[in-house]
Structures are given as C-alpha cells and as structure tokens.
Amino acid sequence: MSLRTTVAAFAAVLSLALPVAASAADLKVAYVDLQRVLLEVDDGKAAKARLQKWLDDKQKEIDKEQTALRAEKETLDKQASAMNAETRAQKEADLQRKVMTLAQKWEKSRGEAANKERQEMEPIIAKIDQVVASIAQRDDLGLVLEKRDSGIVFAKAQLDISNEVIRAYNNLKSTAAKDAPKK
Numbered sequence: 001m002s003l004r005t006t007v008a009a010f011a012a013v014l015s016l017a018l019p020v021a022a023s024a025a026d027l028k029v030a031y032v033d034l035q036r037v038l039l040e041v042d043d044g045k046a047a048k049a050r051l052q053k054w055l056d057d058k059q060k061e062i063d064k065e066q067t068a069l070r071a072e073k074e075t076l077d078k079q080a081s082a083m084n085a086e087t088r089a090q091k092e093a094d095l096q097r098k099v100m101t102l103a104q105k106w107e108k109s110r111g112e113a114a115n116k117e118r119q120e121m122e123p124i125i126a127k128i129d130q131v132v133a134s135i136a137q138r139d140d141l142g143l144v145l146e147k148r149d150s151g152i153v154f155a156k157a158q159l160d161i162s163n164e165v166i167r168a169y170n171n172l173k174s175t176a177a178k179d180a181p182k183k
Contacts, residue, residue: 027142031155033162034146037128038121041169047120054116058109065102069095131168135161 038044072095080088136144144161145152 028140029143029145030136030139030141030159030161031145031147031150031152032132032165033148033160034125034128035148037162037165037169038124040166041124041128043124043127043169044121047124051113051117051120055113058113062102062106062109065105069098069102072098127172128165128169131165131172132161135164135168 039048076088076091076095083091132144135141147155147160147162
C-alpha cells in the first residue's frame, strides 16, 4: 500500500470517527434501579400488599389442609394395628392421593402467584417507563440504563435518577387525582 493510499484511508477513518467521538462526549447518561422504584412507588407498595395478602390467604388454606392430613395420618397410624391389611392399604393409598392433590394445589398456587404478580406489576412498570422517558427527554439524556440488568459495575451516585423517578411517579398519581372531575 502506498503512502498516499494509507494517508487517504487514515483520513477517511478519522473523518468518520471524529463525529462519533464528539457525539459520545455530548451523550448524557443516567441509570435507574427499577426494582427499587417498583417497591417504593405508592402503586408498587399497594400492589405488593395485595399480593402478600393473597399469598398469605393461600398459605393459610394450604396449611389448614396440611394440618388436616397430618391428623388423618396420625389417626391412621393409631388405628392401623386394628385394621386388616386391605383396609389399611386402601386408607394409606387414599391419604397418599390427598397428599399428592395438596402438592399439586401448592404448585398451582405458585404459578398463580407468579401470574398475579405479573398482572399487578405490568401496568406499574409501564407507567415507570413513561416517567423515565419524560425525565430523559426533559434532561436531554441520551441513555438511561437499568442498574441491575445493564451490567453496570460502577457508576457515580449523581447519575442515579431512581429517587427522581419515584417522586415523579407519585406526583403523577396525585396530580391525576387533583385533576379528576368532581362527582
């Protein structure tokens, strides 16, 4: 490659790289801890409380059934010596079916809990995304990263907009309530 070609190639690369470097220097970046925001906004707290109540109710129901099954097993163990082998085997099989049914119910409730959590949190996450977008637009941020999923190892605390997102989200809710038509 001649010197002239090398210089021309270098000039071409440099002309492409300078605007990118200049725009990168002007790029404003921030990050947000969405998990923290989700747990600290008023709607998130209310959704978490509703979900926890639902989980507690399900757990009480399962605990009640589990206690009944334990009592049934104790009764069976006490009466086993007085039963013939066929009756004892039938009652043990019946108890085993009840235990399996309870285990399936518990697994089903875990799936329902995950589904319920998704249903509760999706609209809140959508509003949080809107708040983040409005803050980014207002502050001319070119990039807003999520703290946990972005691979951020270190970032200055002043780049964290989580508190601002929480305040803006809660203010958005209270402003909407004030602006709502009176009945």
